[in-house]
Amino acid sequence: MAQTNPTDTLEPAPLPEGVQGIVSDWSSDQRAFKNVPWGKAMMWIFLLSDTFIFSSFLISYMTVRMSTTEPWPNVSEVFALTLFGQKIPLILIAIMTFILISSSGTMAMAVKFGYEKNKRMTFILLLITAALGATFVGMQAFEWTKLIEDGVRPWGNPMGAAQFGSSFFMITGFHGTHVSIGVIFLIIVAIKVLRGDLDHERPGFLTGRKGNYEMVEIMGLYWHFVDLVWVFIFAVFYLW
Amino acid sequence: MAHAQVQEHAAQGQQHAHVEGQQHPIGIYLKIWGLLFVLSALSYAVDYFHFQGYLRWFLIIVFMLLKAGLIVAVFMHMMWERLALMYAILVPTLLLMVLVGIGALEADYTFFTRGVFFVKQLL
Numbered sequence: 356m357a358q359t360n361p362t363d364t365l366e367p368a369p370l371p372e373g374v375q376g377i378v379s380d381w382s383s384d385q386r387a388f389k390n391v392p393w394g395k396a397m398m399w400i401f402l403l404s405d406t407f408i409f410s411s412f413l414i415s416y417m418t419v420r421m422s423t424t425e426p427w428p429n430v431s432e433v434f435a436l437t438l439f440g441q442k443i444p445l446i447l448i449a450i451m452t453f454i455l456i457s458s459s460g461t462m463a464m465a466v467k468f469g470y471e472k473n474k475r476m477t478f479i480l481l482l483i484t485a486a487l488g489a490t491f492v493g494m495q496a497f498e499w500t501k502l503i504e505d506g507v508r509p510w511g512n513p514m515g516a517a518q519f520g521s522s523f524f525m526i527t528g529f530h531g532t533h534v535s536i537g538v539i540f541l542i543i544v545a546i547k548v549l550r551g552d553l554d555h556e557r558p559g560f561l562t563g564r565k566g567n568y569e570m571v572e573i574m575g576l577y578w579h580f581v582d583l584v585w586v587f588i589f590a591v592f593y594l595w
Numbered sequence: 596m597a598h599a600q601v602q603e604h605a606a607q608g609q610q611h612a613h614v615e616g617q618q619h620p621i622g623i624y625l626k627i628w629g630l631l632f633v634l635s636a637l638s639y640a641v642d643y644f645h646f647q648g649y650l651r652w653f654l655i656i657v658f659m660l661l662k663a664g665l666i667v668a669v670f671m672h673m674m675w676e677r678l679a680l681m682y683a684i685l686v687p688t689l690l691l692m693v694l695v696g697i698g699a700l701e702a703d704y705t706f707f708t709r710g711v712f713f714v715k716q717l718l
Binding site for chain 1: 639658669670694705
């Protein structure tokens, strides 16, 4: 702490840790979330609300799946692909999972290079993240097309319980929308990084807020959340 | 850890850098990335090798929670945040367990009544 920058607005006294810290942060009569920019705290709160939305979908899916008297379609076979003359179960979903996890990895590194003010690397990594995200959405579109051709509809399908179609389209559709919005968001942030808007604290087009590299981390929070939701969808929808 | 971050910033002489910035060595991201790959491969293997019953459920849920924990803790930097933020975000999600419980109870009941009324009509 010896060589603190004089322009830093760091609180003079060290903040208490542990439970004591929670009490003092929340009762400080100031902002409750210390050491985080407000935009990041707000993104976390938005993600918490989004967690509840996705959980509602997944829990309703659990409820309809447990209560149906018709047999559930064999997910492992429905999402199988024939590659090199061999039928591999669930392979499409496995590839999509790896793509999304890779995009999360590149995003985390983009945040790191952003704080290092490495404009070029941040831009490249953000673009790779966006490209992987777009690939994911593309594969999801392929998956939807395939299922619709197989006669799966939100109100019924030839393989078994009608609830399969409704939960599938609702859950993956909502998740895919999140990924698509994330890709757009990533491209916008990437352009801002490349133009140097974040280095020169230029005001944004919509909000007029000054640009800074915290934006990249806040963007990253959203992107990792999309990956996080996929972890749950993959486990309970595709592996159940 | 927080001190190291502040010093690193100060050392680089970045006038506009905020002390809030999260700076961590790139190695940790690469390691977590690798771990997530391994865990995903393992959960895929659960399906590929047709594990069934409680073992399947146990493995799926363990891999799911491990992956979720790694993403939130490291990629989303939650492990470096203050407890006030950690608790504000993570504790409310526990409420969802109640919703899972209610859903499961309701589903059991619906399944039971469907069995009693619909299946009898078919016979």
